[in-house]
Amino acid sequence: MRTIDWIDGAIEIIDQTALPDELTMLRLENFTELISAIQRLAVRGAPALGVAGAMGVALIAADPRYAGAEEPIRAAAKLLLEARPTAVNLSWGVKQALRELPRGSDAVLKRALEIRDTELANSLAMGARGRDFIKNLIRGPVNVMTICNTGGLAAVEYGTALSVVRSLFDDGALGTVLTLETRPLLQGARLTAWELKQLDIPFHLIVDSAGPFLLSRGGANVVLIGADRIAANGDTANKIGSYSLASAAARLGIPFIVVAPESTVDMSTSTGEEIEIEDRGSFEVTSFAGKRTAPEGAETINPAFDVTPVELITALVTESRVVRFGMGDSLAGL
């Protein structure tokens, strides 16, 4: 089953806000529905957002209300691109599709479908490459700690970091997985745990702040994360909490590995300092399932992402290479 696909002239997605209770599909027939779905995280994850961006432009370009007029199509695409500011893949997908606009809406759709197929192939390539790299690095069972959701639900299928987990599992090299629940929206508890259950991969769910401590007690021998944007120097924006694991892993000498497609690398951003961090407001932190969890009027800081400096990252695994930052490799050879 695909997280996002193009079916009969519209986008269909798994509604990730309904998991783990229900597996339901949403059909998105225009770009405002898509923007809403992106903003409330019904579709999320860097690779999936790349596909969503491109398919979103295909929706706009085919909309009879625009009658193929480039300017309003580009204006609508800009709104789509801004739906989530930190995720570079969304804007990458939008831009890729817009390049085809002069050749008409069929060309735009063709490019969007290519991106979908490429993301799927990339997931498989990252899985295999990451598995081989880690098997070389770690003797005996590989016990993975991971945060947020980097599985099929974050991509088209298979995912990024979780694609590596799946390859390790299929290979018999996986011990177990420690999955951080990933506050405030619990993508680890709701989505990653659900995917691992479906795949019969052994795991334990933990609260986020237990991650560093369980690393210190031998709970995992590698940390695998995805990425939302990777700066030219290797600094990596990913789900809030990634930095906390990286900081502890560096202290403990545990490999910390980022798994992401090349499209996540943003050579126009020189370091992590330049990455805009989306603050998602108070609501997610001060209430849960309709119940207040903090006193009325409590203010929050709610960064959706953090930035892990490259000096804390052992390596980046993409569909085409392993960049061993810890050994002095750089991204420049892209």
Added chain:
Amino acid sequence: MRTIDWIDGAIEIIDQTALPDELTMLRLENFTELISAIQRLAVRGAPALGVAGAMGVALIAADPRYAGAEEPIRAAAKLLLEARPTAVNLSWGVKQALRELPRGSDAVLKRALEIRDTELANSLAMGARGRDFIKNLIRGPVNVMTICNTGGLAAVEYGTALSVVRSLFDDGALGTVLTLETRPLLQGARLTAWELKQLDIPFHLIVDSAGPFLLSRGGANVVLIGADRIAANGDTANKIGSYSLASAAARLGIPFIVVAPESTVDMSTSTGEEIEIEDRGSFEVTSFAGKRTAPEGAETINPAFDVTPVELITALVTESRVVRFGMGDSLAGL
């Protein structure tokens, strides 16, 4: 208002499970009610548990069903002592009160009330001592990051780390407070945010995993935590997530300070390796407010505490001294 007190022959506590929605008092007239209140965290926090332990023995000793017979009283006290295994203050309070048992139930109660009064005085002493130490350490506004609840609700009044915050605030030296929500039971969001609101102390609430990242971005210039048990070498058991802050603070050169009464120091435990970590089971992690947050059957690891090694701790502030571990001080001179 006191978190725990002895009123007309019974223990009265603020029901901390009802906050921040409602401020309600619970009256506990026998020790099984007290054990239940401790286990579901209606009363919690190291100093408050010390008082609860002593007052619990007073309840048992005065219970006409035991008719002053020492053996069954000691057996009941043992159940009380085991209600929470990591909290050394609970067992300390129980033992202190039991020492008076040969002199009768009035002597036991007298000792329990002394412990209550001492904890209150200790809170004020820790607040003043911590304030003076930190003002010497940090020039300009003190911006505190803290986890869990270490305020009046964790003690009789004032608290430990939050007593220092309050002293800094009263002194005009406090900038702001970043309060970690403290999963899974959200003591930071429910209790600390509520106390800070009551006191008009400026704060922002954050998810736990944002703590280390916000430290790296200058969000706070000191970390203040409480403690549940301090080993003879200074290793400190405290709420899960403390280690994560300590690990990041050490890397960033930010002072990490433990504030706890001397009764939290357990010289019979030589290092943190010997401290038993209570696992509170799956329920707290896989559901919230009656709603499942993880797929059916998801297994968890749910440590209530972690252990921060002494090499990550700048100093311990107690009611009677500052032990600067970072400068080579040790606890031995107790």
